[in-house]
Amino acid sequence: MPTYITAAEIAACHTKGEKVFACGADAVLTDLAREEADKLGIELIRQGDNKGAGAQPQPASPLQAQAQTQVQASSLKQAKSQSGGIYGVQGFEPPAPLTHKRPFKEVLGSGRKIAGTFIGTPHPVMTEFVGKLGFDFLCIDAEHTPIHLATLQEMLQSMGAVPAYGVVRVPMISYQYMSGALDIGADALLIPQIRTGQDMDIVEQACLYPPQGRRGIGPSRATSYGLEIGKKGQEPNRDTAIIIQIETKEALDNLDAVISRDIVDMVFIGPGDLSMNLGVFGQTGHPIMVEQIGRIQETAGRYGKPIGIFAGNMEAAGNWLDKGFDMVLINSELGLLGEHIAGKMAALRSHM
Ligand code: 3PY
Ligand code: MG
Numbered sequence: 001m002p003t004y005i006t007a008a009e010i011a012a013c014h015t016k017g018e019k020v021f022a023c024g025a026d027a028v029l030t031d032l033a034r035e036e037a038d039k040l041g042i043e044l045i046r047q048g049d050n051k052g053a054g055a056q057p058q059p060a061s062p063l064q065a066q067a068q069t070q071v072q073a074s075s076l077k078q079a080k081s082q083s084g085g086i087y088g089v090q091g092f093e094p095p096a097p098l099t100h101k102r103p104f105k106e107v108l109g110s111g112r113k114i115a116g117t118f119i120g121t122p123h124p125v126m127t128e129f130v131g132k133l134g135f136d137f138l139c140i141d142a143e144h145t146p147i148h149l150a151t152l153q154e155m156l157q158s159m160g161a162v163p164a165y166g167v168v169r170v171p172m173i174s175y176q177y178m179s180g181a182l183d184i185g186a187d188a189l190l191i192p193q194i195r196t197g198q199d200m201d202i203v204e205q206a207c208l209y210p211p212q213g214r215r216g217i218g219p220s221r222a223t224s225y226g227l228e229i230g231k232k233g234q235e236p237n238r239d240t241a242i243i244i245q246i247e248t249k250e251a252l253d254n255l256d257a258v259i260s261r262d263i264v265d266m267v268f269i270g271p272g273d274l275s276m277n278l279g280v281f282g283q284t285g286h287p288i289m290v291e292q293i294g295r296i297q298e299t300a301g302r303y304g305k306p307i308g309i310f311a312g313n314m315e316a317a318g319n320w321l322d323k324g325f326d327m328v329l330i331n332s333e334l335g336l337l338g339e340h341i342a343g344k345m346a347a348l349r350s351h352m
Contacts, residue, residue, distance in 0.1 A: 004102060007032040014040040021045070028100040046096075087219040087226025094227040104137065104165045104187035105241035108265045108306060113321055116167065118332035122147045124158030130333050131162030139167040139329055142181070143192050149177075153184040153221060167243070173199050175214075178206035183220035188241035190268060195250040197257035203244070204263050209236045241265045243308065246296050247273035255299045266327060267300040269293060269309040284316075297324065313339065 005023055010033050013021045020043045023029075029037075029044065037044055088094075107114065114136035119127055122145065131138055140147060140155055147155070152168060159166040168186040170177045173193065181189055191203060205214045217236070219226030232238055242263050247270030251258060259267055271284045271293070280286040284293075293309075300307040308327030311317035312335075317328040330336070 003027045004100075005029045005033045007036040009033065010036040010040065010042055014042055019043060028096050030100060030102050087223070087229050089227065092227070094224055101163075101165060101187075103239035103241070104167070105239050105265055107136070107165070108188070108241055108243075108327075111306075111326075113325075114327050115317060115321075115330060116164070116327075117330050117336060118169070119155070120145045120147075120332050120334055122151045122155075124154045126333060127155040127166065128158035128162060131159050131164035131166075135164045137165035137167050137187070139169050139190055141169045141332070142177075143169050143171045149180050149184060152181065152186075156185045156221070173202050175202070175206040178203065179215045182207060182215070182240065183218065183222050185221040188243055188265070190243045190245065192245040192270065193248060193273075194244045194246065194258055195248050196254050197261075200244075200258055200261045200263070203242060204261070207240055207242060207263065212237060243268050245270045247271075247277065249277045252292055252295070255296065259299050259305060260303050264303075264305055266306045266308055267296065268327070268329070269296055269307070271310055 003024055005021075005027050007030065010021055019041070021037065022045045024046070027046070034044075036042075116135045116137040116139055117130065118141045119130060119138050120141050127138055127140065138159070140152055142148065142152060156166045156168075165187040166185070167188045167190055168181040169190040169192060170181050171192075173191060178189060178191070189207065194200065194203070204212060207213060207215060209215045209217060217223070217229065219229070223229045240263075243266040244258065244264055245268050246252070246255070246258070258264075271289065272282070274292065275281050275283055275286070275289055278286075278288050278292065280288055283289060297307055306326035307324075308329060309320050309325050311320055311328045311330050314330060317330045320328050331339075
């Protein structure tokens with residue numbers, strides 16, 4: 001398991017008057033830590049770099065250098081065989097990324113309020129662009145669009161260098177889709193139409209590695225194509241983040257059975273389907289909706305689960321946040337673009 005270096009540690013180094021921060025070879029710097037280091041002019045040195053504090057001792061002679069290389073190679077091999085020795089490249093430890101978002105699961109559990117939007121355009125340019133606009137995450141929607149796994153992977157890849165996390169809404173509660181979306185590197189899954197405890201059994205089986213589930217491990221993007229297999233040691237399920245959607249009458253009948261499950265990192269209300277199921281389509285302020293949304297919020301709170309909801313626009317999103325919601329998913333990139341363009345065009349018309 002890599003050690004995460006935080007901005008606070010960099011700041012403490014600066015406070016002590018130090019100019020160099022030395023960290024282990026597989027330490028991972030959070031984005032904030034890297035920004036802090038840049039801002040404070042702290043040089044980051046990894047063990048194994050041939051300079052500065054934390055560097056390995058330099059060999060005194062060529063013979064010693066050869067011996068040192070042999071020791072390093074054999075310890076790499078040993079580490080690899082200890083880490084499973086399956087897939088990957090024998091004897092090669094991939095370098096840790098220099099910048100890294102902390103796992104989205106941690107963000108979900110941190111109490112921080114977050115906002116995102118759905119992405120329905122099946123192209124990485126859209127995720128790369130919208131991912132730079134200030135959202136905490138984007139949710140690529142494979143439920144109501146024809147985006148499937150190969151394109152999804154390209155879209156997630158486009159988000160590697162943007163601040164927003166990449167969540168995938170899977171189209172159905174299927175092993176193939178859920179484990180597939182995790183394999184291509186989704187930071188979290190949003191799973192629609194959850195109705196029963198049995199649905200949650202399928203989610204658990206598909207999303208968790210044994211012994212809790214049945215997810216198979218392989219050389220996918222999630223394991224750096226095999227290079228990182230075994231890196232999470234005994235906790236391969238540690239970063240798997242699951243958000244379940246409550247949006248049917250049946251789910252309302254089974255709230256405790258569904259929400260209480262350990263695998264649930266967040267509960268998300270789909271007011272469109274929920275209102276349709278309750279016979280008051282589109283009326284989020286209808287007393288039946290107010291009552292049921294309150295019930296879901298209360299149940300999530302009782303099990304210590306954060307809660308999110310879909311909002312049609314920024315104003316509605318602000319209202320939900322004020323009502324105690326932890327997450328808002330605001331419309332989609334096309335909806336927001338449409339609202340903006342249509343509004344601006346209406347204003348322009350007054351000059352015509
Ligand atoms: C719904 O409102 O039904 C949704 O699924 C929103 O995401
Ligand atoms: Mg829905």
